[in-house]
Amino acid sequence: MTETEIAPLLRFFKALAHESRLRLLGFLAQRARTVQELASLLGLTEPTTSHHLGLLREAGLVTLRVEGNLHWYNFEPSELAPLAKSVLSRQNVAHWAAQARAEKPDRQIQNYLESDGRLRLIPASRKKRYPVLVWLAAHFDLDRRYREAEVNQILQTRYWDSATLRRELVGYRMLTREKGIYWRLPEEEWLTSEPLTR
Amino acid sequence: MTETEIAPLLRFFKALAHESRLRLLGFLAQRARTVQELASLLGLTEPTTSHHLGLLREAGLVTLRVEGNLHWYNFEPSELAPLAKSVLSRQNVAHWAAQARAEKPDRQIQNYLESDGRLRLIPASRKKRYPVLVWLAAHFDLDRRYREAEVNQILQTRYWDSATLRRELVGYRMLTREKGIYWRLPEEEWLTSEPLTR
């Protein structure tokens, strides 16, 4: 579960997300060049060119060698190129989601979760099932009303059998329902012992 | 000499050059999701989310499966992922320079050019040297003045011995000089026979 920092990645892609900079890299990949030369090749002014080169440098795509008055830029991706190569695998991309408003699951229920955060199965014992339901209840806002379809959809992001989960949540009074509309109840209202399953 | 079209590449990088879209890919890499769900995960409105998903789709990074009212997006890079992986080699990047104001070299002088467009050597015979000089003359604008250092720098992008090239160009009256300032002459003024080398 690598904690991937997306900032450098973003810097990297932003650096490549402009035609002028792609063309700059193009010319630099041929040979090292000075700012003047690049500016005239691109048909831009030197300050503008300098600006782009700065971004490419921050992204680790080019290097700079100063030689008297001349600044020679060269295409020399630091360790980032392999990064870029490996970056698009499903596994890695999954980490970019990172700063989701993380209701981070309790350690107690880790054994029941897939690595993608979905529920592997509903624990059979009440003792283990309870924290799972607490975690699921946190998926709902206190001050909001939900239609049954919405409840199901939210639960389905965690487990295929949303109906069972929904009934359990209502059973423990974590959710309640009236005329087909559901809402979350505050913790004070929750039952902590086995509810009547009726 | 692959003619690389940079447009799709640009679309690709632009699609990845925004934090919301990186995070979208993050969530989609976990499992397929609907627009609603993604919007609430990102804390954005549905139209905005839809907008981002559109860009990701155009870039070939995600697919869409419509199921009744629901639109399920999924992380499924088309053939583009390998593209992205192979894209950063020096060789490939070099092609991005493409649409330089292309004074494309005459077929006659191809034998004297390296694959990177630099001059291998100055042809010894006048007959072969002449088209090379024509090509070099095209590197200068008609309505501009150049300092000698500028002339040298431009010529050095093509060959190490800029001094010889400069003298040749002046000899054929393709360039002329006065008080250290050079400029290009129109073709009518050029000499076509061997100039006096004085």
Added chain:
DNA sequence: AAGCTAATTAGACACGTATCTAATTAGATG
């Protein structure tokens, strides 16, 4: 030191695009 050159930095402006609300489309439901 004075002047010249290459490059960067500062500041202003313009263009692109991320975002929202409102309106529209298309599928499902009663």
Added chain:
DNA sequence: CATCTAATTAGATACGTGTCTAATTAGCTT
């Protein structure tokens, strides 16, 4: 058919950034 829901499209606004000119810095030359 009328209504409801999910998604997209249209239109407006705001933020980010690409570009320019002007000013500044740093190195070389005389």
